[in-house]
Amino acid sequence: MQIPTVAISGVPDPLPEGLHVLDVREQVEWDHGHIDTAIHIPLMELPDRLDEVPDGQTLVVCKVGGRSAQATGWLAAQGRAAVNLDGGMLDWEAAGRPMVSETDHPPQVV
Known part of the structure; x- marks a missing residue:
């Protein structure tokens, strides 16, 4: 099965x-x-938490794109419209896209 994938350059900024x-x-x-x-x-x-994923187009992210590719394939098999972000949050951060942190430090990808 082909995993729908997009590079950071193909993701609108700001997100629609x-x-x-x-x-x-x-x-x-x-x-x-x-x-x-x-x-x-x-x-x-x-x-176990599929019901928490809203219907509609979903961009799936992880650190580099491996886990999100697995999730995207699984979501597609469930009939969901999902696309994997190739390069993940590392590419998101490198592109200067906005992030937030739940720590007392500036946001970063770890």
Whole structure:
């Protein structure tokens, strides 16, 4: 199965209304830096928390694109419209896209 994938250059800035972002990284990664509007569901919890993913187009992110590719494939198999961000949050950060942090430090990808 082909995983729908987009590079950071293909992601509109700012993100369009109606595009949901799903971050499948672990809690510590999320805490250090994430996309402000993202929904956080770690990859291993996704099957049990599918009902928390809104209907509609979803951009799936992780650190580099591996876990998010797995999540995107699984979501597609569930009939969801999902696309993987190739390069993940590392490319998001490198492109200077905005992030927020749940720590007392500036946002960063860990």
